[in-house]
Amino acid sequence: MAGVFFGLMIGLELKHYIADYFLQPGWMLAGKGNFFHAGGYVHAGIHAGLSLLVLLLVGTPIGLSLALVAAEFALHYGLDYAKIHYSSGVHVENRPRRFWVLHGVDQVAHQLTYVAMIFVVVKAQGLV
Secondary structure, three states: OOOHHHHHHHHHHHHHHHHOOOOOOOHHHHHHOOOOOHHHHHHHHHHHHHHHHHHHHHOHHHHHHHHHHHHHHHHHHHHHHHHHHHHOOOOOOHHHHHHHHHHHHHHHHHHHHHHHHHHHHHHHHHOO
């Protein structure tokens, strides 16, 4: 159990960092608040694709992996879309405290998604 748990935890944390901070160019950022722009969908797809890789590497069954990444895709897109709208006009230069609080809310919501994914995997595999 510890191997699966820590493999998922470390894998999902690293993939989140990579997808959010290295694989997110300006056009993706610009499109996150618009249902008709590909940016938010591609960004959520990168997260889902990398999560699929992590899930499969720790031995999660393919059906469960696909269900989890479909849910993550929808949730990730929704969280990012919401963040764009509830933080409109808040920039690090003009409202630094509010910016970082809202950034933290977004990031903890994504982290709780990973907690739920890990729980589902370890529960499904009878590890808890």
